[in-house]
Amino acid sequence: MYKAETQSTSSVDIIKVINPANGQKIGTVPRSTVEDVNTAVLKAKINFTKWSKTTPGERSLLLHRLADIVARKAAEFAQIETLQTGKPIRFSTEFDVAGTIDNIRFFAGAARNLEGKAAAEYSSDHTSFIRREPIGVIGSIAPWNYPLQMAAWKILPAIAAGNTIVLKPASNTPLTAIMFAEACLEAGIPDGVVNVVCGPGGEIGAALISHPDVKMVSLTGDTDTGKKVMESASKTVKRTHLELGGKAPFLVFDDAGLEAAIQGAVAGALINSGQDCTAATRALVQRPLYDRFVEGVVSIMEKIKLGDPMDPSTDIGPLVSFKQQERVNGFVRRAEAEGCQILCGGNKGKGALKKGAYFEPTVITKATPESEIFQKEIFGPVLLVLPFTYEQEGIDLANHVDFGLAASVWTSDITRAMNAVRSIHAGTVWVNDHIPIVSEMPHGGIKQSGFGKDMSGYSFDEYTAIKHVMIELTGQREKDWHRVIFKNKLS
Ligand code: NAD
Numbered sequence: 001m002y003k004a005e006t007q008s009t010s011s012v013d014i015i016k017v018i019n020p021a022n023g024q025k026i027g028t029v030p031r032s033t034v035e036d037v038n039t040a041v042l043k044a045k046i047n048f049t050k051w052s053k054t055t056p057g058e059r060s061l062l063l064h065r066l067a068d069i070v071a072r073k074a075a076e077f078a079q080i081e082t083l084q085t086g087k088p089i090r091f092s093t094e095f096d097v098a099g100t101i102d103n104i105r106f107f108a109g110a111a112r113n114l115e116g117k118a119a120a121e122y123s124s125d126h127t128s129f130i131r132r133e134p135i136g137v138i139g140s141i142a143p144w145n146y147p148l149q150m151a152a153w154k155i156l157p158a159i160a161a162g163n164t165i166v167l168k169p170a171s172n173t174p175l176t177a178i179m180f181a182e183a184c185l186e187a188g189i190p191d192g193v194v195n196v197v198c199g200p201g202g203e204i205g206a207a208l209i210s211h212p213d214v215k216m217v218s219l220t221g222d223t224d225t226g227k228k229v230m231e232s233a234s235k236t237v238k239r240t241h242l243e244l245g246g247k248a249p250f251l252v253f254d255d256a257g258l259e260a261a262i263q264g265a266v267a268g269a270l271i272n273s274g275q276d277c278t279a280a281t282r283a284l285v286q287r288p289l290y291d292r293f294v295e296g297v298v299s300i301m302e303k304i305k306l307g308d309p310m311d312p313s314t315d316i317g318p319l320v321s322f323k324q325q326e327r328v329n330g331f332v333r334r335a336e337a338e339g340c341q342i343l344c345g346g347n348k349g350k351g352a353l354k355k356g357a358y359f360e361p362t363v364i365t366k367a368t369p370e371s372e373i374f375q376k377e378i379f380g381p382v383l384l385v386l387p388f389t390y391e392q393e394g395i396d397l398a399n400h401v402d403f404g405l406a407a408s409v410w411t412s413d414i415t416r417a418m419n420a421v422r423s424i425h426a427g428t429v430w431v432n433d434h435i436p437i438v439s440e441m442p443h444g445g446i447k448q449s450g451f452g453k454d455m456s457g458y459s460f461d462e463y464t465a466i467k468h469v470m471i472e473l474t475g476q477r478e479k480d481w482h483r484v485i486f487k488n489k490l491s
Contacts, residue, residue: 015171015198020086020318020357021309029174032197037207040195044137044164045213047192052134052162056112059160063108066187071101073183077176081148084173086318086357087272088309100152103455106439110457111160114464125474131467134162135239136215138463139208141201142177143221144170144320145275150220151177155194157459166195166214168205172321174198201225212236218462219243223448241462242450245377246405249398250280250434251420253391254288256410260432262296268408268434269383270304270361273316278406280434282374283385284397290387294365297385298344301361306353318356319380325357328380332362335373341366369400377403391416395423404447408434
């Protein structure tokens with residue numbers, strides 16, 4: 001049983017963390033109060049003065065130490081991540097934990113590469129230069145689908161740039177975020193630089209984002225939560241960074257490598273049991289390939305092994321919670337009632353899987369572009385497949401949602417690929433693949449998928465403010481430009 005402490009807590013209440021594979025309690029964390037939020041923000045504010053004055057080299061060294069600690073504890077991180085989310089241990093180990101370690105190492109290097117533009121005389125009497133400065137206390141809110149990675153994506157660029165942070169993980173998956181904050185302390189990052197509070201979004205999250213001493217809010221979560229964050233932030237004109245929902249198209253043209261597209265669609269749709277904001281959710285396939293594509297996808301989906309996430313041979317585990325299982329089931333039942341055809345799966349796990357929040361890999365067709373299943377984010381192992389005839393029709397269908405986070409294009413024609421890349425509205429477009437991410441490249445959306453970037457050097461644009469410094473060069477009392485104010489010379 002994992003018993004975690006948040007860094008500041010006056011609370012006597014606890015949050016129970018449940019293993020979605022069997023419904024059993026695996027740990028507890030203190031449920032923070034609004035008073036705890038205030039204490040954490042105060043600690044972050046006090047520590048900002050000192051932390052923001054550390055050199056990039058000092059911050060880099062601490063981040064390298066953090067990477068070593070997380071690498072040393074990789075197996076423990078992976079195990080707890082799997083227990084609280086239900087994701088297969090192979091996935092936690094090779095994707096979540098390995099990705100986090102790489103991310104820490106990236107930001108350890110990037111901390112030393114924060115730069116502004118070259119100093120120059122843009123007016124002949126002045127030298128101008130740019131300072132890139134940390135913003136202050138960052139309030140960050142994370143979701144449950146990648147608890148460790150999301151904590152890392154929020155904490156690393158913030159502190160690498162000299163900010164301090166108060167993070168609120170999702171209430172059902174707080175354990176690895178707390179372990180990560182503990183690892184920060186062990187690495188020597190001063191107490192108060194990284195702070196964690198836990199509790200319901202509507203109360204604890206809301207208290208954090210509305211706190212007057214929080215200078216920026218970064219949320220990864222649902223688009224509706226993003227709207228609430230923007231509304232709250234508008235009261236004090238806070239900077240916001242929103243990584244929200246997605247409904248990624250998987251666009252297959254008639255010259256695509258069929259076998260690769262089939263396998264790519266299954267992997268892209270089932271990653272993290274489909275609880276991935278960039279997951280392939282809408283496979284749009286040009287007619288000559290459509291029937292064979294659907295047949296191939298269904299055939300692989302039916303062979304996917306659902307099971308115990310701790311078993312290394314399991315392909316996909318349960319959804320994160322029974323609540324999420326109900327939500328996914330609701331989408332599928334409503335699609336069915338509206339006349340969509342379920343080609344495989346479509347149900348909660350059967351037999352021994354009934355004890356967990358399992359949902360079968362599902363392929364659905366015959367939906368209209370206006371339907372709920374086409375438009376809304378399901379966040380489950382559900383792939384919609386639809387045919388199209390003309391190239392432009394495929395692109396129009398791909399763009400026909402409010403989201404714009406990620407998309408993929410499958411073709412062997414570079415001209416076609418480049419035209420589709422240009423026409424698709426999304427923050428990331430893959431060609432002949434779907435899902436891979438790298439620490440050096442930005443992740444973030446457009447449209448109602450939000451704005452701002454995680455990972456990469458671009459994330460520093462969110463976590464730093466640009467200051468223009470202008471230095472007068474003549475030393476004269478009467479500047480040349482004073483002519484526009486004073487009609488007569490004063491001396
Ligand atoms: P959610 O919006 O319900 O919750 C996310 C976080 O926000 C949680 O910590 C929650 O407690 C908090 N929260 C909820 N209401 C709040 C409020 N009023 N004020 C402050 N905080 C509040 O989302 P979720 O269900 O945990 O996560 C799934 C969503 O996250 C999906 O929509 C998914 O697409 C999105 N997501 C996006 C990305 C991305 O990079 N764009 C990555 C992962 C997940």
